Amino acid sequence: MFIYNDFLLSEILYYKIGGKAKVLLKIEKKEDLFQALDFIKKEKTKKILPLGLGSNILINDKFFDGVVLWFSMYQAVPGRVQSSGIKLIDDNVIEAFASEDLDDLIKFSFKNNLLGLEWAGGLPSTIGGAVRGNVGAFGGEIAGCVDAVEVFEVGQDGRFDRKLLKASELEFGYRDSLIKRSKDLLVVSATFKLQKASKEDIEKAKEVYQGHIEYRNKNHPMEYPSCGSVFKNVIKKEEVGKILNVWGDVKDLVENKWYNKASMGYIIDRLGFSGFAIGGAKVSEKHANYIVNFDNAKFSDVYSIIEKIKEKFYETFGFYPDPEVQIVS
């Protein structure tokens, strides 16, 4: 386990925003996690923050007076560690450690003639982050192939209880899970049940995977640091109804294009925010649910834009949209 003191988080977070952490412990494998929990016990650490790739989190510029558990196969200096925590444990079941990249899991599944993850092409995530937030894209969701998840319930003193939760116990919902709602649960590893497939079908799945990467590169602002979608799409029937009461003309899009949800990218654009900037942050003109860091943005730049969008949204529809990004303010 590597220990870094006074570590500048903006160096490793996708957003390139975030202040220093008192201690950052680098976790690449289970033994590192045990050492990290020993460290927390000895130091009587009160604040713990797990991090994966940092692709869905906005952290303030202040000093974080606690321990960051950095689940990652990347290094603090550019580079990365060879993946070793992804294993085939049955004909169609793969086990992966929390720090592993989702993309490495997909490639590993293809190599073993297994299907079921191709929808996630181009989605930046660790296994831990993906399971916690039930990532999804292009009609797929990680919940669709999770078999079980090993979690540690960690107390402030570094003591922990190990639990193995079956998929049915994880209460997966749209970008949601039991883990996300329970502040003390760390994802340690997960098993994924996939479908065995012919070489031909695997080749087709690789094309789908590649197609999604190309779609993202073309339609999403990949040229700037971001956290992906800032807000969740609106899925509650009653809330979609409130939007339709004001904008009746989107009924067709809701029913025929957005699978009965309301697209936040569309709404933010129509509320007039595309290109809206504060300091070094702005709402992307390519995809309005992305707020990009185009010029050394501060936490407050992004946060102020989020607040402005929430206010205008509330004035228009009478309820607040739900942020997808994790905000540590």
Ligand SMILES: Cc1cc2nc3c(=O)[nH]c(=O)nc-3n(C[C@H](O)[C@H](O)[C@H](O)COP(=O)(O)OP(=O)(O)OC[C@H]3O[C@@H](n4cnc5c(N)ncnc54)[C@H](O)[C@@H]3O)c2cc1C
């Ligand atoms: C360009 C871009 C495109 C994106 N596209 C999509 C998309 O299509 N669909 C989608 O769903 N998301 C998308 N996202 C968001 C992001 O990819 C996912 O939310 C991803 O799962 C975050 O994983 P991470 O490892 O980066 O987690 P982080 O951002 O590091 O952390 C996210 C949250 O998980 C917690 N966490 C991390 N690891 C653990 C662990 N081991 N145990 C417990 N808690 C943990 C953190 O404390 C934090 O609260 C996109 C992001 C970007 C930047």
